[in-house]
Amino acid sequence: MKPGLEEMLQLLQEVEQGDPLDFADLPVDEEQLRRLVLSDLLQRDQQLQASASxxxxxxxxxxxxxxxxxxxxxxxxxxxxxxxxxxxxxxxxxxxxxxxxxxxxxx
The missing domain is CATH 1.10.287 (Helix Hairpins)
Structure with a gap:
């Protein structure tokens, strides 16, 4: 079973514990941005897996x-x-x- 968005967010959080990202004082919601990026990547992965070896x-x-x-x-x-x-x-x-x-x- 492939991990879904929530599982990926949890895994990303674990990765960031060892190598935190610096969002500085950028006017973004960090969690929303993570969710947006992972959601896009999961969608791209699904499309790629369907069309490539x-x-x-x-x-x-x-x-x-x-x-x-x-x-x-x-x-x-x-x-x-x-x-x-x-x-x-x-x-x-x-x-x-x-x-x-x-x-x-x-x-």
């Missing part, structure tokens, strides 16, 4: 995750540049890249 689904999920991680890294770098004096973010960025490179060595 298991291998194609896995490929779509891997590529989607890679795109999101890359986008997140770029946004993180932009924030570092805004928050740090000229060149101050370079050391933090290099440390982040080293962490990802270690993963390359294990693959």
């Amino acid at each position: 298991a291998e194609e689904c896995r490929l779509v999920y891997l590529l989607s995750t890679a795109h999101l991680v890359l986008e997140n890294l770029l946004l993180h770098l932009q924030l570092l540049r805004l928050e740090q004096p000229e060149g101050g973010s370079d050391a933090q960025w290099q440390a982040l890249l080293r962490r990802f490179r270690r993963g390359d060595d294990e693959a």
Whole structure:
């Protein structure tokens, strides 16, 4: 049985305990936003599962995750540049890249 929206919200809450998201002071209802995102993802998953093989689904999920991680890294770098004096973010960025490179060595 695949988890539904409520189960996914509970699982997301468990994930966020270890890696909390910073909604800062954005004018959004955090719970409503989580619900909206998960609902959309569950609907997309259902459509994908109905039209693609298991291998194609896995490929779509891997590529989607890679795109999101890359986008997140770029946004993180932009924030570092805004928050740090000229060149101050370079050391933090290099440390982040080293962490990802270690993963390359294990693959």
